[in-house]
Structures are given as structure tokens and as C-alpha cells.
Amino acid sequence: MRNLLFVASNWTSTSFDLWEEESSDHFYTRMVQRRALLVGTAFATMMGDSATASTLSGAATAITATLPQFWDVNRQLVLYEYGPVLRGKSSYKDVAVVLGIIHGYAKDGVYGYTNDQILASAYQIATSLTRSRLRPPMPEYILAFTPLHSRYPEDVYDGFGTSLGNPWYLAPAAMA
8 A cells, every 4th residue: 555655745746757758747657557446445444544545535436537638638648748848759649549548448437448639649649650660570470360560650669779760569459
């Protein structure tokens, strides 16, 4: 519970993104923190600890209130972060948004898998990379079945250094 109480007290602080590249306010982090706090609330309630349950629930409610800030109405996209945005990411797209739903959805209707904003964002992320950007060799059978892409369109890390990026295997798995 101490870890969750720490989150409840510190979720407003900036944090590093999923890729440990940028300190900011991140959609992924907020979604996962929210879910953890809701699960912790249920556990504290089950254990009869109403004070902890109230603290965790209050923080989860406050996080929920911040989630709409990630929606960029002009881009029709859930931004992966806001704040000192976007070191080298002019597309504003990142598969971290999709991973945020996978890891952070609390089955309560808040940014679920079928949410229109999430679907619009997932579509933009999935279509943001073209075949021409992928590093050869890419077997044709893989391209036929999976939209391969890296973490974000501007990604240059290829696993060893920098190049045109690399299809990161968890990205298409997350999109599927």
C-alpha cells in the first residue's frame, strides 16, 4: 500500500515516459496510475481500511479529471504527453497511447478499447508509418499480416544505434 500512497501523493509530478526519454505528463503513466489506484481502493476497502481507500479513490478521481487534457481536438489524436512536449516528435503520435489502454483500462468505461478518441488515435498511429520507412530486410509474409511500426514515427533507435528506426515487435502486438 505504501507504493500506492506514494502514487496518490505524487501523481501530479512529471515523470519519464515509457521509453525513458522525456520528463513530462504522460497518458500511459496516468492511465496505469489510475488503474493501480482503483485496484488499490478495492483492496483497501476489502481489508476494511477506509482511510487508505478514500485517499486512493480521491487520487484516481483526480487523475480521471486530467485525462481529457490529452485529447487534441485539432489533430483528432490522444497525445502521448503534454507539457514540455515533444522532443523530436513532430507527429505527436506514439504507441504508448495504445499501451496505456492495454495496461491501464480499468473496465469502467474511461478510455476503453472502443472509445472514439482512442480508436481515432490508434488508426493514426497504425497508419503513420509506411513500408518505405521500414529497414530492409522485411519478409513479405510479415508485412502482409501485421502493420509493422516502431514506437513512434520519428523513432530512430534500431536496437543497436540509430537509423530509420526498426519495427518494434511490441508495437504491432499492441495494435493487434
